[in-house]
Amino acid sequence: MTTTAEIVTFRLLPGADATAFAKAAADMEPFLQETGGMICRHLSVDEDGLWTDHILWTSPEAAKKAAASVMEHPAAQPCMAMIDGPSAQMRHAQVHLQQE
Template sequence: MTTPTVAEIVTFRLKEGSDPQAFAKAAEGMTPFLRSTGAMISRTLSADDDGLWTEFITWTSMEDALAAAKAMFARPEAGPVMEMIDQSDLSLRHAKISLYLPPEDHAPH
């Protein structure tokens, strides 16, 4: 596995009345595109008790992260996702990764 070099951190809130489960399912629909880039290493999507969502994607390079972010908006499967996000409360940033700990095997020994 390639060691990631860039983190993409997106925080946002859903529009009033949006169903969180429907949003998570729509967000999952972006996975085939993200995997097709060949540069995504991992992806998590979480929401806290106050309704703040965070998507965290690790990428192999800054160039790949920026290209995928730009291309994502042209994807038809992005439509349902973007329709549920409150655009006035969206933050997207990229940061170089200084420490990466790959997942450990959590299977019983």
């Protein structure tokens, strides 16, 4: 098994509420869990307003499958509607060390 990190950085649309966004992101959990490949997720924002969504997946295939279907899933729509699309950057990387 090759654990894969999905790292997505983005900004919210002007006027989007950070608390409402975090709730909408949390509401995506059933979708992420039903993929069967999510290990854990961390969502953070820095002082400049750059958000990072960091998800650990069981494999690169699981990560890419979820990424391909997230835009069509109804549970993701409220969250996605608050993201400034052109600012979003996604990458996948093989995990070589994980410490808890």
